[in-house]
Each structure stands twice: as structure tokens, then as C-alpha cells.
Amino acid sequence: MRHAPLKLPEVRWLDSARLTAGLDRHPHLDLAAHTRVHSPLPDPDRDALLGLAEALDLCGRGGAGFPFARKAQAVLATADRTGTPLVVVVNGAEGEPASAKDKTLLGRTPHLVLDGACLAAAAFGAEEIVIGVAAGSPGEIAVPAALAERQLPCPARTVCLPERFISGESGALIRGINGLPVVPAPLKARAADGGPGGVRRRPTLLANAESWAQLAVAARLGPDAYAALGTASEPGTVLLTVNRPVAEPLVVEVPTGTPLGPVLDACGLQPGAGVLVGGYHGAWLRPWDAVDAPLSRAGLADLGGTLGAGAIVALPDDTCPLGETARIAAWLATESAGQCGPCRRGLPEAAEAMGVLAAGAAEPAVLEDARRALGAAQGGGACSHPDGTARFLLTALEVFSEDLDAHLSGAGCGRPVRGVLPLPPAKGARLEVDWSRCTGHGLCAVLAPDLMRLGPHGYPASNSVPVAPWQEHGARRAVGQCPALALRLHRRG
Incomplete structure (x- = not known):
């Protein structure tokens, strides 16, 4: 089947290509190319698949890092208790402007993602597979084409969602699948207890595209071979989106625990004024901390960071850090659903304060206004958007403290805002x-x-x-x- 050219980042890897295998030779892996690159998929039963996920402590790669086995067990418990078949959901609605890993997987190697979803659907007796993709993304074409090429254990469909930052939130995705506005649910609820299905809500096993691809790789390799890369507590590899100021981003696969410095070197980058790890719900690291920062959940947590969506931006020295941050703060404030106090008032107030700070010669009270608004936003939101935004902005105020002092004491740092941090049109x-x-x-x-x-x-x-x-x-x-x-x-x- 012929596909239109895919506008997707170049793919690279350090050490070994697993998720990215074959993408050095093929712009897109249709089923024939996929079966040449990847070995036959095993057919584990329910207990075997759960045992594999538990043995590897396989965790989600969408940002939250929740253990896959615990999530699956909760879904299965609900399905067993209610007698309602479960639904498998692939979250490919990547609304993070600094991340392209899920778009790359669904656009270039969709069968690897579908392998993982089909494994779970077959082992757990799923009634349906639903793949959520961002409207206008390569996956909108590539995923339906891949579904048409292969045998499936149950019916499957693709749902296109608006390309917004909050579309990838699990509650928003489930609402979108059900034909409701694609915003987080006003009241938090576990997908395990009910998701897609309209009136008859079905227990839902939801994971992002990389998580399903990792499950497929782990099933092929087995626990020992899979754990040959990565750390003892977080085996395997991780996909990163490394953003470059004057070139297209790169999607890079590295073993978990790899120091960030060699990754930046391989992409021709320096730490500059600071490095953002985890995207716009992530955290800023100081240059000297970033070089040796291990790319794992535990390693970054020790530095006050988070792996998040795996998006990385090294901020050059020739752009204004506060101005760059203020641009993203304003965008994040408008990307909220506006359903709770932190989103309705806290984020807009923080964004305005950041804008005033970036303009220079601000009163110290403006800084306190920003910290107060961000502090109030943490922990009180209907979803994780206020918390993630607050982490992004508060760590920026810490890492760029010298630049902040220059903006408070005078006209600013004297550097232009180059727009290095990516935003959609x-x-x-x-x-x-x-x-x-x-x-x-x-x-x-x-x-x-x-x-x-x-x-x-x-x-x-x-x-x-x-x-x-x-x-x-x-x-x-x-x-x-x-x-x-x-x-x-x-x-x-």
C-alpha cells in the first residue's frame, strides 16, 4: 500500500534499536516490512502477559509512569466482577508541542504499537481496540491502513481528536471516544472502572503508544533479554524527542539510565542556559546537573525533575530564558479546560506575571504574585494540567534565577526571545x-x-x-x- 510522504522527525538510537528498528531503512513499516524487521509475535495467555509485565515492572511511558501490570489487574478485576468485557485503548493523542515520539511510532511503525494492543486484547478477552490519534497527524492515515492489513483479535477503530495539549489526558481521551467534548472529566475517575461505551461503560485498559510498543518488544524478547538494556529498576529503552533550535527535532531511543550529556552530544547540542526534560509538564535542570542526569524516572526525581513525555529542549545562551518561559506559560493557560479554580484563575494569573517579569523592570511583588498563583494551582486541579504547568514554571524561576534578577533590577537580560521552545502555529x-x-x-x-x-x-x-x-x-x-x-x-x- 502506498502512503503519502510523512513529515516526521529523523530517528536515531544509542546502543540498540528496538522500537526504532528498521526505521533507518524504511520511512514507513507496512505489515510486510514489519514482519521482516520484527520476529513473530508470541501468543501469551492472561497470566503469562501479566507475569511478563510484573517481572519487568513495565511502566507507562506517557508521563505518569504507572505500572502496567497493576493497571491491567485493576481493569481485569472490574471486568470479572461486572461481567463486562474490557476495551483496550491506545492513547496516541500527543498534544505536547515538544514531543513527537508517539506521532513517530503511529506514523512510521504502527504495527509495533498494534502488536502490543492486540497482545493485551487477545490475552484479556477485550471486546474492542480503540486508537486515539491527533487530527491531522500522520497516524490519522497510517493507523487505519495498518488495521486493514492485519488480522485482529477483536474489532478495532480509530478516533481522531483535536490537537490540543489536554487531548492526551486520559479522561479527555475517553470523553472524546464517547463523542463528548475532549476535556478532562470534572470529577476524577479510574479508567479501570469504566471508559468508552456510552451508556454501557466498559472497563478500560489505556496506555500511550510507546507503552504498547514496549509491551510488544518485551513479549518478543522475554524478560531476561529485555532487561539486558537499561537499569535494574527500569529495564529497557525509552524514546526521547530532542528539540533543536535551528533544525527539526530528533526522536532518539536510548537505554533507560543513559546520562543526558551523551544524548545532547549525539544530537549536536550543548546544555546552554538550562535543559528542559519532560516537556511542558516537566522540569528545568541547571546545565551542570543536566550533563550527568540519568534518563530514568528515579534518576531525574533525585534532581527534582521528571521524565514526563520524554521531550528535551536545551536552551541556548543567546535567547531570553524568561521570555521563552513566558511564551509557554501564556499558551498553557489557554490550553486548559477552564473547569477548576487553578485553571480558571491560577494559570492565567501566573502567565500574566511571567509576562510582566519577562518585560523587565518589574516590581518584586510581581514575582510573589507568580509564586502565589503557582502554589495555589498545585494539588487542587481536576487533572494534572495545573500541577505540571506549575512545575515547569517554578523550576524555570529557580534555574534562571540570575536572569530573573536582571529582569527585576532593570530592563532585562538584553537577549531577544528567539522562540526556541516549540509551539504549534x-x-x-x-x-x-x-x-x-x-x-x-x-x-x-x-x-x-x-x-x-x-x-x-x-x-x-x-x-x-x-x-x-x-x-x-x-x-x-x-x-x-x-x-x-x-x-x-x-x-x-
Whole structure:
């Protein structure tokens, strides 16, 4: 079957190619190429597959790192208790702009991901396999084509979801599969207790694309051969997306525990001013810590970091760290679902404070406002978005403390904002102030308090504010009722 050219990153590996096997020779592994590259897939029963996952302590690779065996046991317990067949869900709705590993797997080697999902579906008696992909991503074409090529243990379908940061959250994904708005559920619930299925909600075994591919590799190799790479507590390999400032990102497979320094060297990068590990819900590391940082959950946790989505960005010395961080803070605030206090107020307030700090000559109180808003956002959200965003921003304030001092004491660090931290093309809406008309009535801050804050003289503190979908009603009210007609709502994309 002929496929359209796939716009996906180059793939590399250190030590050994497992998930990336064959991608040096093939831009895309159809079923014929897949069977030439990978050995035949075994057929383990329920106990054997659970035993394999337990023996390796195989954990999810989507960010949370939850043990696969414990998750599967919980799903099976619900299925046994209720007599309801389970559903296997592949989470390929990767909304992290700095990560491309799941898109690469689903776009270039989809059969390896489907191998893992089919293993579980057959062993655990699943009623259906559902693969969630981002709309417009390579997986939207490659996954249905792969499903059509192979025999399946049960019916399978692909669901396309909007490419938003929160679309990959498990609750949002399940809501999207059920035809509901793709936002995290207002109340947290375990997928094991019920997921897709409309009225008849089915126990759901959900894992991200890399997790299913890892299960397929482990089943082929067996526990001993699989554990020949990696650390004793975290065997195997991990996929990373290494972002480069003047080139396309690289997807790199490395044994877990590999120091970050050699990975950066292999990609032609230096630690620069600091290194972000884990993507926009990850943490910043100081350059001297980053070089020796082991790429494992435990190793990064010892440094206050997290492996997260496996996305890595080394920030060059010639861009403004606070300006880069403020760009992402504003974007993350608009990517929330706006369903809880931390997302409705905490993240927008923190993003605005970061923007003021990046502009230079800010009052020390602005820094305290940012820390207060981020502290309040932690632990109180309906999903992990506020916590992850807070970790990203708070570690930036620590790692870039010298740069922060320069912005507090004067006009700033003097470096431009080069836009090194990747963001998707601008879209959505912005609320903009026409200063030639604004007379400082302050009504906008009353009508849209989530968007507009007033400065010390009663005028809006910002002249251009990104508007999330859940904020548009307030923005339209502010535009319609501004006495000076000084507000405009502009849409992009």
C-alpha cells in the first residue's frame, strides 16, 4: 500500500534499536516490512502477559509512569466482577508541542504499537481496540491502513481528536471516544472502572503508544533479554524527542539510565542556559546537573525533575530564558479546560506575571504574585494540567534565577526571545487593547476577570491577551460593553 510522504522527525538510537528498528531503512513499516524487521509475535495467555509485565515492572511511558501490570489487574478485576468485557485503548493523542515520539511510532511503525494492543486484547478477552490519534497527524492515515492489513483479535477503530495539549489526558481521551467534548472529566475517575461505551461503560485498559510498543518488544524478547538494556529498576529503552533550535527535532531511543550529556552530544547540542526534560509538564535542570542526569524516572526525581513525555529542549545562551518561559506559560493557560479554580484563575494569573517579569523592570511583588498563583494551582486541579504547568514554571524561576534578577533590577537580560521552545502555529483568539481609545474605565476587568487585570493606574496591564475557548464569552462581553470601544477580539488560524 502506498502512503503519502510523512513529515516526521529523523530517528536515531544509542546502543540498540528496538522500537526504532528498521526505521533507518524504511520511512514507513507496512505489515510486510514489519514482519521482516520484527520476529513473530508470541501468543501469551492472561497470566503469562501479566507475569511478563510484573517481572519487568513495565511502566507507562506517557508521563505518569504507572505500572502496567497493576493497571491491567485493576481493569481485569472490574471486568470479572461486572461481567463486562474490557476495551483496550491506545492513547496516541500527543498534544505536547515538544514531543513527537508517539506521532513517530503511529506514523512510521504502527504495527509495533498494534502488536502490543492486540497482545493485551487477545490475552484479556477485550471486546474492542480503540486508537486515539491527533487530527491531522500522520497516524490519522497510517493507523487505519495498518488495521486493514492485519488480522485482529477483536474489532478495532480509530478516533481522531483535536490537537490540543489536554487531548492526551486520559479522561479527555475517553470523553472524546464517547463523542463528548475532549476535556478532562470534572470529577476524577479510574479508567479501570469504566471508559468508552456510552451508556454501557466498559472497563478500560489505556496506555500511550510507546507503552504498547514496549509491551510488544518485551513479549518478543522475554524478560531476561529485555532487561539486558537499561537499569535494574527500569529495564529497557525509552524514546526521547530532542528539540533543536535551528533544525527539526530528533526522536532518539536510548537505554533507560543513559546520562543526558551523551544524548545532547549525539544530537549536536550543548546544555546552554538550562535543559528542559519532560516537556511542558516537566522540569528545568541547571546545565551542570543536566550533563550527568540519568534518563530514568528515579534518576531525574533525585534532581527534582521528571521524565514526563520524554521531550528535551536545551536552551541556548543567546535567547531570553524568561521570555521563552513566558511564551509557554501564556499558551498553557489557554490550553486548559477552564473547569477548576487553578485553571480558571491560577494559570492565567501566573502567565500574566511571567509576562510582566519577562518585560523587565518589574516590581518584586510581581514575582510573589507568580509564586502565589503557582502554589495555589498545585494539588487542587481536576487533572494534572495545573500541577505540571506549575512545575515547569517554578523550576524555570529557580534555574534562571540570575536572569530573573536582571529582569527585576532593570530592563532585562538584553537577549531577544528567539522562540526556541516549540509551539504549534498560532490559532484561537486574542483580546487586544487599542491604547488610542482606552480611557481606563476598568469595566473590562469586571466583565472578564479571567482575562483582564488592571495596572496601578487603572489601565489594562496587558495590551494583548490570549483567549481560551472557555473564556470567549467573557471576552465578547468585555468587547461589547467597553464604553470607549477600545477592545477587539481577533481570531487566528
